[in-house]
Amino acid sequence: MNTGSQFVMEGVKNLVLKQHNIPVTRILDNLMEMKSHPETDDYRYFDPKMLRGSESSIPRNKNPFQEAVVFVVGGGNYIEYQNLVDYAKSKQGKKVIYGCSELFNAAQFIKQLSQLGQK
Numbered sequence: 001m002n003t004g005s006q007f008v009m010e011g012v013k014n015l016v017l018k019q020h021n022i023p024v025t026r027i028l029d030n031l032m033e034m035k036s037h038p039e040t041d042d043y044r045y046f047d048p049k050m051l052r053g054s055e056s057s058i059p060r061n062k063n064p065f066q067e068a069v070v071f072v073v074g075g076g077n078y079i080e081y082q083n084l085v086d087y088a089k090s091k092q093g094k095k096v097i098y099g100c101s102e103l104f105n106a107a108q109f110i111k112q113l114s115q116l117g118q119k
Contacts, residue, residue, distance in 0.1 A: 020083075024083070027043075076100025
């Protein structure tokens with residue numbers, strides 16, 4: 001390859017997204033796979049199959065979860081959604097439902113940012 005082609009190929013490599021898990025996906029993975037992590041150690045579990053315990057002892061399921069509902073209070077986005085879809089596809093048998101109270105496109109997000117300092 002000549003120098004020009006190598007330069008173009010390096011540019012293309014930078015454009016291709018690598019498999020990165022964003023924070024919401026990392027948190028979901030830690031919770032679903034029962035991984036101990038400081039980021040998720042204080043999360044509450046709402047599993048009707050678990051026996052009620054005292055407030056000091058949070059009951060933990062020993063088996064990894066196969067289904068999860070992720071709900072973002074506030075603005076959600078398509079990147080979070082797509083990252084969760086990719087996560088569910090990579091983990092065979094996992095089902096993830098994503099919801100949010102508001103879903104913004106890029107223009108709406110920029111408009112919200114411009115209003116931050118005015119209110």
